[in-house]
Amino acid sequence: MKQKEVQNYGMYMEATLQSLAMLNPAKLYRNPVMFIVEIGSILTTSMAIYSVMTHSGGTAFGAMISIWLWLTIGFANFAESLAELRGKAQASSLRSTRAETTARLVTPVGFSHVSGSELKKKDQFVVEAGEIIPTDGEILEGVASIDESAITGESAPVIRESGGDRSGVTGGTRVLAGSLRVSVSNNPGETFLDRMISLVEGANRQKSPNEIALTILLVGLTLIFLFVVAAIPAFSSYSGIKSSPTILIALLVCLIPTTIAGLLPAIGIAGIDRAFRANVIAKSGKAVEVAGDIDILLLDKTGTITFGNRQAVQFIPVAGVSEKEVARESYFASLSDETPEGKSIVLLAAPMLTLKTPPGGLVPIPFTPETRMSGADSVEGEIRKGAEDAVSAYAGSPFSSDIKEIISTIAKSGGTPLVVAKNKKPLGVIHLKDIIKPGLKERFARLRKMGVTTVMVTGDNPLTARAIAEEAGLDDFFAQAKPEDKMALIKKEQEKGRLVAMTGDGTNDAPSLAQADVALAMNSGTQAAKEAGNMVDLDSDPTKIIEVVEIGKQLLITRGALTTFSIANDVAKYFAILPAMFVVAYPQLKVLNIMGLATPESAVTSAIIFNALIIPALIPLALKGVSYRPVGASALLRRNLLIYGLGGILVPFVGIKLIDMALVLLHFT
């Protein structure tokens, strides 16, 4: 805790220094609104200095306004720097894990030891138990158990092997057992982490499409307020009012949307950073933003919705046989069965048996493609379990109607029936079931409220698919799907104008990942998949996509909320500054000073102080993001309009009045 405080303190110092460097107009022009504030600050400062030199009075007021104008820019820069530093800190803490490792580079004559950071794309290295993998790559040869906790925080080791869809390794993880030959997938400085870091750094940061649209609107508003303020001297001169350039600049700065312009870069960076904190590396800011727009989410059944394997949930006996008997025979038939299904049968049956001593001469009969059954032989005879048609062939006679009914009930419910027979006589059926990961139903309901349709893609038959889709609470399913069908499905939906998200890890997922609008690749997946996706999940958790969607939405909401707040604030600032400008010449306008601000100077100063202070006050919100609730668009909008729209109108009235009272107390008027 202490250390974190020190760390934060250091970050604040660095952000402060960085924000001073960002005052350089050559850098600030990227933010047009703040650039205008800077021009205004230079003007008011010059005027204040001039008034000192000529003793023409009003210096204190001019200096006060100038200081707060500079602070306004400073606060905005600080927001951006802080977001940037937080992102960088997060990224470099990961990068540090791989800093100094030695790699054994495969050369034509054997191995040479080089530094991990010197490995180039296509280089091959070998790594053995106990060693740290020097950089990202794809396994060419071997199988290993790897501890990825450095990256994912998950302590259970994972298996990575060549050939399959789990062939990707990440730099900084440790091999626990086995040895690997790995092909390097990126040149130094081009790994996902490096890209991530450059995403949050100012220099390389590209504005996302929505950010560009919003910036255009902010520039448009700024131009309009420029016209408004530019016309006032003429209006005033006609009305016999002397206008003060300092007050005009103060009014301009108050009106143009400085709050959102100051926080906009920070909001974008924070969005990428939030994805990062969820262990998702986005390849672009756009990817995170688009995630919020997703209409359809394609989810693989196996591994995403269900655990990879089916489990036994029930023993159903035929007439004249007890459940316990079916359990007993199933238990012995599966004792040596190493498949997950077999293990689950043993687990389910064990508590039901009183006596677990196996009958004499128990010999396991393994599964063969020919018989498509497994089981055991013993002194009691043969026990076999298998699919309906296989066991029926083994029994040599068609099943009775009651067993057929049991089988069809199980199939209709989405389960897999496994018939158990002893000495060619069917005893009953084991109900194997896909187990849906806990908590998914709630997450899908949440997605539905967000307007995202969830579609399950599976190779299963439609009957099973429907049952699982219903149980998991999915909106739709696509059964008997081949890998190429997924691509066709994505294209079809995109044609209708929908945005499609998917997750994937295999090489055969790569084309679909490239086609999808948001593609979350698993870090454990193949290099091809990781290249094709626009995000990589370090935890390799397919359901993580749901979090990404929420992060995307939160990003857009935060932008919209702070823009609305920023513009709504203008009302109160008008009511502070306009009476201050006109009331000396026309006392009848006093009624417009509804806040009852003390003097024209205090009114203008309070407005400009409020305008500056609101930026740091909102930094936490910009970084954390406005909370997202999946309650449907209208309810969400009503809520946010009330808080940021109506609140945006009311808050500054209170704020400016309080600042004015403080100024009076401090005799600053």
Add this chain to the structure above:
Amino acid sequence: MIANDWIQIFFSLTMVVLISPLVGRYLAWIYQSHHLSLERTVYRLLNVDPEKEMTWKEYGGAIVVSNGLFFVAGFLVLWAQAILPLNPRHLSPLTAEVAFNTAASFVTNTNWQAYAGEAQLSNFSQMVAITFLMFVGANTGIAALVAIFRGFTRSGSATLGNYWSDFFRFLIRAFLPACFLMALVHVWQGSPQTFQTAVSSKTLEGASQTLIVGPVASLESVKNLGTNGGGFYNANGAHPYENPTPLTNTLEFLEMGVFTFSLPFFFGRMIGRPRQGQVLFIVIFSLYLAGLGVIEYSEKMPNPLLAHAAIEQQATPFQDGGNTEGKEVRLGITQTSLFSNTTIAATTGAVDGAMDSMNPLSVLVYLVHMFLNEEPGGKGVGFAGLLKEAILAVFLAGLMVGRTPEFLGKKIESREIKLSALSLLVTPLLVLGLTALSVVIPAGKSSMDNPGPHGFMEVLYAFASGNANNGSAMAGLNVSTPYYAILIGVEMILSRFLPLLPLLAMAGALAKKKTLPETSGTFKTDTSLFVVLLLGFMILFAALTFLPPLILGPLLEHLSILHGVSF
């Protein structure tokens, strides 16, 4: 207010609410059905292919070129009036700058009049220049609006329809028949319709009087139905030949409202979402009602400055209570309030009383109506402006539901925002800029007959009126000087086409986009929440842009009157 006032208001507004949806439905039919044989004949005669689809650039080009030709024709007629027929009074031609101003004014549907109708124009000019431009100006607006609608109705299309087809459909099936019918009604109620120019009569005192007549009834119907507003007579709707009876006053009120208030319903039908049309109508109508409320309140208010003069300002059985200055006694305050609120909201510019004599709070309402210019606004372009505001409001608020904002199934992205913002800039730039210029330079100040906030308000009103294609004026400002004639002429042209072309371009971009299916994450725009949002956005935005001049103009005058200060 007395019961009679309520009855008048209730009756008039009920008529609008009942008729507009029907007209909107009829307009949608016009644009969703096949060509009529009469239309085919017209296309053959003009050698245009009504099936040829136009991109936004071609459509915009057709608007600009055709309106350019209309403008030149109108200018030449006014400028060469002396040598043209039907000029028995031998009226001299308009000066070049006033002819320019007038041609610009009528081709843009503004009908700002820097001339005095009966005193300066021959019947030929009234018919060929004025009435002709009144038709084409209004028709162009409707055609452009239909093209903009197609931005929403089409999906994946590069084109927005055919300008000529859109132009003639409205003209032949709605505009001409309605104008013809109403012209007969105006004749029946007593408006002249003749090629004669003057009749003589004896007054009660026995003096002889020359009354100017002409094709008044026909001009009157298109003046109001086309939200044009330029009167045959300088006194406009206050002249007994233009607006002879309380019935014509109500009919003219309806004429102004009928096409404009039907546009939201028309839109709803065109995009296949009638509810959306109703919701937009509610937005427009709420602003209209709020304006009417303030005007009626302000005009019924006794003027404190006249309190110690021995003037009866309370309502009596023989007079309306309140500000009767500048109003026709035969029409009364409520009819004038209704008429003026409608003429400004629908940017017609016809008047049946002196705008310069209205109380400052009423002028405040007129100014706000003109700044908004979209409730319902002029023929077509006003409603297009409302769609632009809706897009901007949806963009801002839409972000708050956590999706890239969509309006009617179309994604709102940078191009749409760029073009809407461009369109949005025009009004503040022209109105604030030209007013600021005119209140300080001698050429502008020398035309001002009134000092203080009232004089300021008159200049502001002139440029707001020119910008909103409204055309009504506060008479205290002499606008027939070359300075104002040219400046307002240029302003009218710029403020007609500068906001319109970006909106056409935006429609072009929207038509190309796919129409997205609605999900529960989509922000629905046919709800009461949207009404509140759009109203809030429009009011907030207009207030932020125009508060300084509104304070120094009408608000200052209003508060000064309350404080007994005069200038």
